[in-house]
Amino acid sequence: MKHPLNQGIKINIFLSSLSQQHKHSLFHTRANLIRNLQNSKDFTSVTSTHSYVIKSGFLDDTFTINHLLNSYVRMLRIGCAHKLFDEMLEPNVVSWTSLMAGYTGEARPESTLSLFQKMKESSVLPNEFTFATLTNACSLLANLKVGRTIHALILVMGFGSNLVVCSSLIDMYGKCNKVDQARIIFDLMYSRNIVSWTSMITAYSQNALGHHALQLFREYNNLKLGIPNHFMLSSVINACASLGSLGAGKTTHGVVIRLRHDANDVIATALVDMYAKCGCINYSEIVFKRIQNPSVIHYTSMIVGTAKYGVGTLSLQLFQEMIDRRIKPNDVTFVGVLHACSHSGLIDKGLGLLNSMNSKYGVNPDAKHYTCVADMLGRVGRVEEAYQLAKSVKVENTEEEAMLWGTLLSASRNHGRVDIALEAGKRLMVSNPQAAMPYVTLSNAYVLAGDWENAYTLRSRMKHTGIRKEPGCSWIEIMESTYLFYAGDVSNCVQGSEILRFLRELEERMKERGYLGETKGLVFVDVEEEAKEQIMSLHSERLALAFGLMNTPKGTIIRIMKNLRMCRGCHEAFKLISDIVEREFIVRDVNRFHHFKNGLCACRDFW
Template sequence: MNSLPFTFRTKIYFIKTLQNCNDLVFATLTHAKILKSGFLNDTFTTNYLINCYIRLQKTAPAFQLFDEMPEPNVVSYSSLMSGYINVGKPQICLWLFREMQKGTVLPNEFTFATAIKACSILANLKGGKQIHGHVEIFGYQFNLVVCSSLVDMYGKCNEVDLARRVFDSMEGKNVVSWTSMITAYAQSGRGHEALEVFREFNWLVREHANQFILASVINACASLGKLISGKVAHGAVIRCGHHLDDVVASALVDMYAKCGCIVYSDRVFRRVSNPCVIPYTSMIVAAGKHGLGKLSIELFEEMIDRGIRPNNVTFLAVLHACSHSGLVDESLEYLNSMSRKHGMEPDAKHYTCVVDMLGRTGHLDEAYQLAKSIKVNNDEGAVLWGTLLSASRLHGRVEIAVEASKRVIESNQQVASAYVTLSNTYVLAGEWENAHSLRTKMKQNGVCKEPGCSWVEIKDSTYVFYAGDVSFERGSEVLSMLRELERKMKERGYKGRTTGLVFVDVEEEAMEEIVGLHSEKLALAFGLISIPNGVTIRIMKNLRMCRDCHEAFKWISEITERDIVVRDVNRFHHFDKGLCTCRDFW
């Protein structure tokens, strides 16, 4: 005969039932039995019931149970807070944390970690710092779970130095801690530091890197355009068995594309047996950046045919691809299909892509009217009107450029870029007086143009070049190479395109000298004297490639019989045999 009291046996039965319950109907029936048996007054049992509802993402009954509990404990609070995180309601999670602070229940490490995660999701730096203060007060400042959450939160709030401070204070770091720190660096654009931390991880930690670390490392390589490091990371992915993971595969697709190897991107993508929307979107973006708009469309349609539902980012990717390939009709069709076929409303980013596409193809008036009709916040407005400003400069529409630049400057975003683009528009139209006046205004307001720089990777070393600066090692050889290339180009009929490319009204000969020392030309000449024949020269540039350099690179690719890939701020250009994949449309 079982000696356990009936009530205790019943309690154990309920707990085991709730632990294994994954069905709402069964959970509701169990709830009714618990209510009938009188166990709802038992905090321990009720916590299991709350957890069951949370697991089923049913926060309403979970909250009702919590609200009716006579004495909720820290598990009750932590479980419900976690539940609201899981259903995308971090604000309620933080409200619960504040409510708990008003009572006598003390938080534990999981409570703090959950509250910090809510701040991370919301990018709530102020709230995160306040919770960090409570962490210190309650003595959890060295707890691995809490500290890893703090590193992640500070990283998401773009306070990477604070994240590093917490990370360095941790005595026994685990894989989660390292992942948080590497991801923080990678997501904030500090790729070099992300790779450095990854090297530390490999040196100090015996465990294999997980898929999240590897994805972040690959993203860092992508942002830096470091192909060799990216290939090393790819090798680690294969060794660790993460090559079929959708997130890692997407990161690899993006990395190879950003390093100018779209063929490798396609290979990685095609090896994913059942890709979801994430790899498809990455591949659509990659193809679009390389000017392969038709391929982006084929991928999009293939995805639809396989029954994979596109999301907002997927549509943004295909619209961007259409924009960079001049596919006007296709772009408008996809924009309209968002609501008509897929039940999604286009937002400001989607409309900005269409404005960009209309502007690039010379439909400036339509682009201007569309831009005026879109409701945007400051950040979105800066991108929208900056896009129209660039198109106005391209087509010499001074009146639209003036209006667009005013809108950008009013947004207090990308101010220097707006001034420079408007000035170049004036120059292109021959309005030198206005260009001079604008330059003077820039100086008075302390607005500085971002210096143009390009870089090239050779044997895992990165060489950076700035416009007009030849003080680097082998600078004299680079100048000699550029002069020789210019001579050969002119023999073949090259005239150069200097109008509108420089800031001041100078003689044509001086213009040629200035344009001839653009950073991408310096990088190319350095690559030609440093990289063996047969190896593609890959150049990264922080600004848009100018038309003169673009024209020159076509000639140089034919003269030198070299493949040249340039990644500028907008897209990729692959020069081969005197042609560019962008077909002079970018």
């Protein structure tokens, strides 16, 4: 007879083995579920796995549900992800952060910040990935106030030296135009990786500090910290684009090819943009044609580049090619196309595109598009139509308002509509009282109309309120060295006296060909015509041109960058000089490119 105790022990062992088998089965099932979710490539497979999760009783398993939540986020199904999150019994920090990252990834940063407020009310504490997601949301908003609040919380909770968080903070301060603050964080980091270096280079590049971006990139390479990836290289290329530095751009392109990143979409887009901004639209075309499956981003970069170069017909050809390939244009594409029509005088085509944006392509026109159209109308003298359009446009922010009314102010000044110029100027002065542009442009309009009294009044107001016009400056790159020139100032110029002598010789040769200069509209009160001509001859682009002609071999194309709009007098001079010296000049001003050759400009005097 078996002893009861022994029999009980055997039963317990049997039951225990069943329990272990069940646990093993559950573990195996969960592992399969997670593997399926990680390998899911479409929404249908995720929903199928979701159904199996429910049937298998894993809805209360936070670990498994987090994987399911991440899958929905990865599939850009933020609604499904949020519904699943609301059904979770105990969401943890991974759950909260995943959902916040989903909203940030869908460019809905307000929802990310709102979700964080709810998280703070729960017992769940944020981790470094939560804070990185929050700072990314602030970057999208470019909201410095909220960003600083998040930064303070990061410091309080002890994440101030975390690598992931610091890299995100650098990016956030860069997006908020606080590069000095970004650099302080970068310099205080105990350790840095390629992400933190890239974030700092990008911050410099995005804030028109390309020289600092290139210097930091050289430092990264000199320290032999690793092979740069495509994110870092694209930021460096963007820095070259902002500087118009063709030499550095070509060198970086060489690095891209050597590291086999030239097929990368981000890199290709940056290269197309860089070559266009350096005045090498033919190089942009070469890079663009090598892209196997160009996207809307590639086409848009090429359209914008050709528009800036004044090749409006090519911009429109690219746009049509894009439509033929069933690639849907976005709002930026239409900015480029309308800009092309404006700078090429294609008024009817531009108006037709504006009217068909929504009905034919599903893109709602906004202030940016209407600004292009106002510019388009203003350039051909249809200032009244541009004015009526500007009054009817709903503007969301002061930056858009400044663009729209600044465009109208310039057009009305050029065509002698002082009444419209006055209203546009007043609107701009109210929206940004410290901006010099409305004062200067409006005073020029008064002078053109012979109203010297009001011109004096505006200039006096500028002087008494401390508003200063941005000084004109131009720069030129020779043998990968950049030389900067300011209007009317040769005291600190390299070869200053030689430049003046060379310009005087050019002036004489121009006058022999009948050049009279163009001083009309220059606001220099009580200055004789001869003195006005002398002042104009010292415009920054002329100083840069003289330096370039003196220091480059015959046949070399001279490329000049300028921070302001090129004046008509210099434009006429450059055309004539190109014929006299038999050289090509490319000038990139704040609006567009001018390519001078054989006494003509590619803009056909339409800018």
